[in-house]
Amino acid sequence: PPAALYTTAATGVSVARPPVVLSRSAATAPAMGRPAMAAMPTGEVDEAVSTPSAQGGAGSVLKLSQVSTAAVFALGSVLYAVSRFFQGPTPRPLAPVDLAHYGTGPVASTRSIAMAATTSTVPMITNDEVLRAQRGWGEALVRIATIYDEKGFEAAKAEAEAVIDGGYGYNIAPVLFKPTLTTGDQVFRTTREGALSYFVGGNPQYPNDGGFALKGWRKVDIENAAIFLDGNTGTxxxxxxITDKNGNVTKVDKTWTFLKDEKGNLRIMAHHSSLPYVPPAAITNDEVLAAQQGWGKALVNIATIFDQKGFDAAKAEAEAVIDGAY
Incomplete structure (x- = not known):
């Protein structure tokens, strides 16, 4: 029968959702005057006396409709679809970033890459690989300087370009490069052009660059304080x-971050270099006493010049003392 609700006049119970009892056959329907078992939405049972129904002039008892299994599953499917609608789409993991997508040409200095939180197919970087990359950087610096001394600027520039293209990551993203000897608004060299100018100079766009790699370097020693490895990056x-051909030694504080690319090559993505901080020497007691004696002698000298040579000469001496001692 099509009826989906079971009601009794005594209780007025209306079950709009499937009761716990899904179906009941006509043979189990209660007879007139006998208690009817009403299945409640919560699974409870309500006991009530059913009353005759005037249908065709003959009294009949209210029967519990038989609910088909197909109808129940259909209703369940509808409810599931509604629940999925309110839950929203199923979350999906982020796809890994394809580094090759960024090309091999120069990139804008404002470009950035958001690495996805997925397992990389690139093998993890190792401590030995970082050490080899550091040594490679030092050897390249000496090689550029030597080529410059032996073959001139153009040959050294070509070698520097090869080193930058092979060892830095400008083909991937802006490199966070802060060289040792840069100033003003050109301190940071996030582009290939800026890095090349720093190493060999000769670029009118960077007038203060003298070519750091052209200064006769012959030896590079590296003393690591620590190395941090994280996946395919190492810092x-x-x-x-650095020692030049005349034996002069320059010591710099340096931080590198290396990225292991899809081909297994290490590329410098961050490079910070600066001269060590040298605090001023502490003043001594003898220096204070000497400054006091100098002040007294200057006072006597100004007075003597005034007596012997007049005001203008004394004024000039006083100006010299003030400019030199104050």
């Missing part, structure tokens, strides 16, 4: 000691 911090 080192320490000192780099």
């Amino acid at each position: 080192s911090v320490g000192n780099v000691i």
Whole structure:
């Protein structure tokens, strides 16, 4: 029968959702005057006396409609679809970033890459690989300087370009490069052009660059304070000691971050270099006493000049003392 509700006049119970009892056959319907068992929405049973129904002039008892299994599953499917609608779409993991998508040409300095939180197919970077990359950087610096001394600027520039293209990550993203000897609004060299100018100079767009790699370097020693490895990146911090052909030594504080690319090559993505901080020497007691004696002698000298040579000469001496001692 099509009826989906079971009601009794005594209780007025209306079950609009499927009761716990899904179906009941006509043979189990209660007879007139006998208690009827009403299945409640919560699974409870309500006991009530059913009353005759005037239908065709003959009294009949209210029967519990038989609910088909197909109808129940259909209703369940509808409810599931509604629940999925309110839950929203099923979350999906982020796809990994394809580094090759960014090309091999120069990139804008404002470009950034958001790495997805997924397992990379690139093998993890190792401590030995970081050490080899550091040594490679030092060897490249010496090689550029030597080529410059032996073959001139153009040959050294070509070598520097090859080193930058092979060892830095400008083909992937802006490199966070802060060289040692840069100033003003050109301190940071996030582009290939800026890095090349720093190493070899000769670019009118960077008039203060003298070519750091052209200064006769012959030896590079690296003293790491620590190396941090994280997946396919490695960061080192320490000192780099560079010696030129005349034996002069320059020591710089240096931080590198290396990225292992899809081909397994290490590329520098961050490079910070600066001269070590040298605090001023502490003043001594003898220096204070000497400054006091100098002030007294200057006072006597100004007075003597005034007596012997007049006001203008004394004024000139006083100006010299003030400019030199104050």
